[in-house]
Amino acid sequence: MRVMMKKYARWQIGLASLAVAACVTINVYFPAAAVENAADKVISEVTSGGKTAPPPGGTYMPRGEQPLGVSDLPLLALDRVLSALVPAAQAQAEADIDITSPEIKAVTASMKARWPQLVPFFTSGAIGLTKDGRIEMRDQAAVSLPERALARRLIAEDNKDRDTLYLEIAKANNHADWESQIRTIFARRWHESPDGAQPGWYYQNDAGDWVRK
Numbered sequence: 126m127r128v129m130m131k132k133y134a135r136w137q138i139g140l141a142s143l144a145v146a147a148c149v150t151i152n153v154y155f156p157a158a159a160v161e162n163a164a165d166k167v168i169s170e171v172t173s174g175g176k177t178a179p180p181p182g183g184t185y186m187p188r189g190e191q192p193l194g195v196s197d198l199p200l201l202a203l204d205r206v207l208s209a210l211v212p213a214a215q216a217q218a219e220a221d222i223d224i225t226s227p228e229i230k231a232v233t234a235s236m237k238a239r240w241p242q243l244v245p246f247f248t249s250g251a252i253g254l255t256k257d258g259r260i261e262m263r264d265q266a267a268v269s270l271p272e273r274a275l276a277r278r279l280i281a282e283d284n285k286d287r288d289t290l291y292l293e294i295a296k297a298n299n300h301a302d303w304e305s306q307i308r309t310i311f312a313r314r315w316h317e318s319p320d321g322a323q324p325g326w327y328y329q330n331d332a333g334d335w336v337r338k
Contacts, residue, residue, distance in 0.1 A: 156222060160307055163222040163294065164314040167229075171236045172320045226297040232290045239283055246276055253327030253335055258291060258312035259284045263327055263335055287311075 223229075243260070246252040251267035252260050260280055262268075268276050291311060295304040315321045316328035322338045330336050 155303060155306055157306075157310065159222040160294075160303075160310045161314060163224050164307075164311045165318050165320070167224060167233055167290070167311075168314060168318050169320040170233055171240055173237065173240070221298070222294070223297040224294060226293060228293040229290065229297060232286045232293065236283060236286045236290070239279060239286075242275075242279055243283065246279070247322070247326045250325075250327055250337075251276060252280060253329065254312070254315045254322055256312055256329040256331060256333055258308045258315065259287050 224233075243252070246268065249267045251262065251264050253263040255261045260283055262276065262280060265273065291308040292301070292304050294307050295301050316326075316338060322328055324338055326338050327335050328338060
């Protein structure tokens, strides 16, 4: 009996260790789908576009039930722990991307106010969306001489706001280390979102080549 109790105690220790490891893994999980959803909301706000539907979330599927013996009890307990932890943690990560901080609201409003001035330059092909989530002068010849100074100023101001936006979203969610991942997702959503780049506008692909949408 004592031998069985010792073995069961070891199983309990192992179970606790696995549960802790699972929690650690969950805590560092990067919620890409939630960031995509947040990016679409911000882009829609900046461009005054319509609402976009959030991407479908994943579903955790527990393992099928089978006849269990005494030796399976610790595994069953672990399965139940993870069944409770994983969906809750994923749902929280998917839902809790904060884009409502005062800093984020301020920079979004600044970009929204500037957007109508940028649209003609996007439409003419003078400027385009870069692969790092910024904008860039693509064809200076498409801009009249009197407007070139304006275009350069708008590009500089918008890039400053974009850099601030990505960093502030990371900071608002207590993960400053997420800034590069957030930037990458925003860069893609700027040209993929229906409220972002319009047909005929230019953006850079992953190789840095200009592509017309």
